[in-house]
Amino acid sequence: MNETKVMEFILVGFSDFPDLRITLFVFFFLTYLVTLTGNVLLMTIIRLHRQLHIPMYFFLSILSFSETCYTFAVIPKMLVNLITEEKSISFTGCAVQMFFFIGFGGTNCMLLTVMGYDRCVAVCKPLHYKVLMNDRVCSQLVAFAMVTGFTLSLIDTYFIFTLPFCGEKEINHFLCDMAPVIQAACTKNNGIEIVIFIFCIVVVFGSFILILLSYVLIFNTILKIPSTEGKHKAFSTCASHLIVVVVHFGCASIIYLRPRSTYSLEGDSLISVTYTVVTPLLNPVVYSLRNKDVHLAIWKCLGRKFCIWMR
Structure with a gap:
């Protein structure tokens, strides 16, 4: 079989919506700026205020850092493609983007699992919380989350880019995600797709099950609290995490835990x-909106800056 090794891919992206390119660019650019500002502000606030130096906010700052890197792997290239006619990405660039995209995505899943465990210990074992969630344990949990996410990413990326690609290949997406890149291959390899699907189950479904188990224990403990105020206080510490988990794993499940044949641009x-x-x-x-401690830290920071500006 005479094959020409592919040197670059074409990211189709939002080509089906040419009249909306400028609108989409403005929307994504502003959203990206707000995301960067919000995550950097959150990391800075947690770093500067000692009352936030507890495991819950330590994990939150790491999640913010991971989310920032996650968006950086995708959005700048997407913005460039929206305003230029050049929509190509090199073979190596595509592999690198996929590696970091999946790596930080997997890390986020694992970090949300770790945060669920942290909330479980805080609610179910409050008297032993400082011992069970000491600095060493927290650092080990973060290291485990990152190593797991990027190890699985390395395996997935390696398997996908060993597939044969030939000629000028279009990727029906705005980024080098797994399903559209696999579809761009010259031949299909069901074995590789099965292996990748299993890894997706391990990260997405496995993480979600662990979080679900954490919340079963949390809700069981909350129901045993006699006062309504105590129940509300215990649940309020978990509500923000629960909202992020539902959105994050809901979208990830739709994309990665389903048959490849159902893929559509x-x-x-x-x-x-x-x-x-x-x-x-x-x-x-x-x-930021649901957390009183973060509210207080932000207002203290703003108040301090205002006082300095008034001098």
Whole structure:
């Protein structure tokens, strides 16, 4: 078989909506700016205020950092493609984008699992919380989340880019995600698709099950609290995390835990926008709006800056 090795891909992206390119660019650009500002502000606030130096906010700052890197792997290239006619990405560039996209995406799943465990210990074992969630344990949990996410990403990326690609190949997406890149291959390899699907189950479904188990224990403990005020206080510490989990895993499940034959450019691009653009924005917004400690820290910081400006 005479094959020409592919050197670059064409990201189709939002080519089906040429009249909306400028509108989409403005929307995504502003959303990206707000996301970056929100996550950087959240990390800075947590870093500067000692009352936020507890495991819950430590994990939140790591999640914000991971979300920032996650969006950086995708959105700048997407913005460039929206305003230029050049929509190509090199073979190596596509592999690198996929590696970091899946790596930080998997890390986010694992971090949300770790945060669920943290809330479970805080509610179910409050007297042992400082011992069970000491600095060493927290650092180990973060390291485990990142190593797991990027190890699985490396395996998935390696398997996908060992597939044969030939000629000028279009990727029916605005990023180098797994399903559209696999579809761009010259030949199909069901074995590789099965292996990748299993890894997706391990990360997405496995993480969600662990979070679900954490919340079963949390709700069981909350129901035993006699006072309504105590129940509300215990649940309020978990509400923000629960909102982010539902959105994050809801979108990830639709994309990665389903038959490849159901892939479609229009539907998947819309869902992908949700978890690549909207979900990273949701993280700082939800945790900032619903958390009194973060509110207080922000107002203290703003008050200090205002006092310095008035001098």
